[in-house]
Amino acid sequence: MRKPCCDKEGTNKGAWSQQEDQKLIDYIKIHGEGCWHSLPKAAGLERCGKSCRLRWINYLRPDIKRGNFAQDEEDLIIKLHALLGNRWSLIAGRLPGRTDNEVKNYWNSHIRKKLMRMGIDPDNHKLHQHRPCVRTPQQTPISFTANSSESKKNNVMSSKHLPSSKSHGKNHANDQDATSENTALSFIKEETSQILNLNLELRIAMPLDPGK
DNA sequence: AACTGGTCCAACCGCGACCAA
DNA sequence: GTTGGTCGCGGTTGGACCAGT
Known part of the structure; x- marks a missing residue:
């Protein structure tokens, strides 16, 4: 029943490259967050929407504080x-x-x-x-x-x-x-x-x- | 230098919730 | 009420890195 979202042929998995990161950042800068399902295609990324969302939320968002926890x-x-x-x-x-x-x-x-x-x-x-x-x-x-x-x-x-x-x-x-x-x-x-x-x-x- | 075991973290997976048709 | 699409969350995993031998 449930359709896996990331099983498409040609969908990248694993670590993100700098180019992919940049594409995602550029796209979200212009269009904002949301519509994750359609985002990859629109942004020219060979990733599933889930993966893009995760990458943005966990790593690319500008307000992310990195480094050790105080x-x-x-x-x-x-x-x-x-x-x-x-x-x-x-x-x-x-x-x-x-x-x-x-x-x-x-x-x-x-x-x-x-x-x-x-x-x-x-x-x-x-x-x-x-x-x-x-x-x-x-x-x-x-x-x-x-x-x-x-x-x-x-x-x-x-x-x-x-x-x-x-x-x-x-x-x-x-x-x-x-x-x-x-x-x-x-x-x-x-x-x-x-x-x-x-x-x-x-x-x-x-x-x-x-x-x- | 090579190997091994442990640690850490980015990313994936499965599931539940929500919403529109 | 049911179904399908989408999103978000928490658990888990894979592999890079590091320390010890």
Whole structure:
């Protein structure tokens, strides 16, 4: 039933060349984002629309912030993950210039290991019962420290970091998501002030999503 | 220098949601 | 209500790179 979008003959896969990048950039500069399905043909690219969208969003967009994550960003990711789970797009929406893919990769390659080293289950953010939290003096207690809390709270609540409303109006489908997200974020405000010095024992459970 | 194993990240894939016909 | 087209998300993979031997 479902027709694979990228199985056409003559459709490139794999790494993007500079020429392809330039074509995509030039096209979007003129015509803007959207209509990904028809974009490749119009832009003279032998790629599927999905691939173009991904390349643009994750790599070519001018507002992409590249390079290492700051400590504040890492802190925020951990907090938001504790509240939202693997909702990478929502988490990335709170991190200006970061993409969901980047956040997801950073989580899997850095933060997950860091939490595990500290005896914290990265899936539920609870301390492992039988694993003492071993920490060297240099290691911060994952940054739920009072020091950076203010900036982080401001960051979280700043409306300019909300996901862009231009995203095709499909996100209104996520009204429930948005509601739960807002609920979660309001929790951040209240809860963080209470738990900042209590290690990472976050207990805020997201509503189970039966669809996933 | 050559090999090997681990890490990281860009890109792909599958699926669900939405919308129009 | 159903179907087909499209978009967006999250999980997974492939390969480049690096450190250790």
